[in-house]
Amino acid sequence: MEKLYEKTVRKEKLFSGRIIDLYIEEVELPNGKTSRREVIKHPGAVAVLPLLPDGKIVLVRQYRKALERALVEIPAGKLEHGEEPLASAHRELEEETGYRAQSMRHLISFYTSPGFADELIHLYVAEGLEKAEDGAGLDEDEFVELLEVTLEEALEMLQQRDIYDAKTAYALQYLQLRRALGEQNAE
Incomplete structure (x- = not known):
């Protein structure tokens, strides 16, 4: 599914907590344009x-x-x-x-x-x-x-x-x- 892949070009941690971390990621879209993603990291x-x-x-x-x-x-x-x-x-x-x-x-x-x-x-x-x-x-x-x-x-x-x-x-x-x-x- 390479044609759907979003490459992260920049990542910024906004918050680090006891349960989650919050990131803003700038991504390069499959069409070459960029967008921002809000991503929560959780330990499972x-x-x-x-x-x-x-x-x-x-x-x-x-x-x-x-x-x-x-x-x-x-x-x-x-x-x-x-x-x-x-x-x-x-x-x-x-x-x-x-x-x-x-x-x-x-x-x-x-x-x-x-x-x-x-x-x-x-x-x-x-x-x-x-x-x-x-x-x-x-x-x-x-x-x-x-x-x-x-x-x-x-x-x-x-x-x-x-x-x-x-x-x-x-x-x-x-x-x-x-x-x-x-x-x-x-x-």
């Missing part, structure tokens, strides 16, 4: 679809300042420097929910907003959950409410826009499809 993240032995899903409700409201989501968090996604998934699950998983399976990785950010989320399915002896280990600036819901209840939260983020919607659709195919195979 993990998200975990935790499934309890009874089939319920473990979700967290937390306040999202960018939206000025609380959302219900699957547990998730950013990768620490040098951390492998699988280790991060185990860590985030335990920190946010107090559960440990006997089985953690990678489902898919996807870019959240490729038009302006390079954030890559690695989505895992966690099964064989057991409560950790020491419980959740939230960061000091993190406050969550733990929910254990059926798939049907989660889908209703999606309709009511309590669940309103792509990673959680994607995970629920995966689970809905998995259960539908499992029911078909059982006949």
Whole structure:
């Protein structure tokens, strides 16, 4: 796809934060003209679809300042420097929910907003959950409410826009499809 390539000719860092860095990049377009791109660099993240032995899903409700409201989501968090996604998934699950998983399976990785950010989320399915002896280990600036819901209840939260983020919607659709195919195979 060489004919679509945009060559960076100048790059300026405008902001460096705890979670993101913001750049303005001047690019040469395929037609030879130039344009500017605003680019957010992110270390990447993990998200975990935790499934309890009874089939319920473990979700967290937390306040999202960018939206000025609380959302219900699957547990998730950013990768620490040098951390492998699988280790991060185990860590985030335990920190946010107090559960440990006997089985953690990678489902898919996807870019959240490729038009302006390079954030890559690695989505895992966690099964064989057991409560950790020491419980959740939230960061000091993190406050969550733990929910254990059926798939049907989660889908209703999606309709009511309590669940309103792509990673959680994607995970629920995966689970809905998995259960539908499992029911078909059982006949």
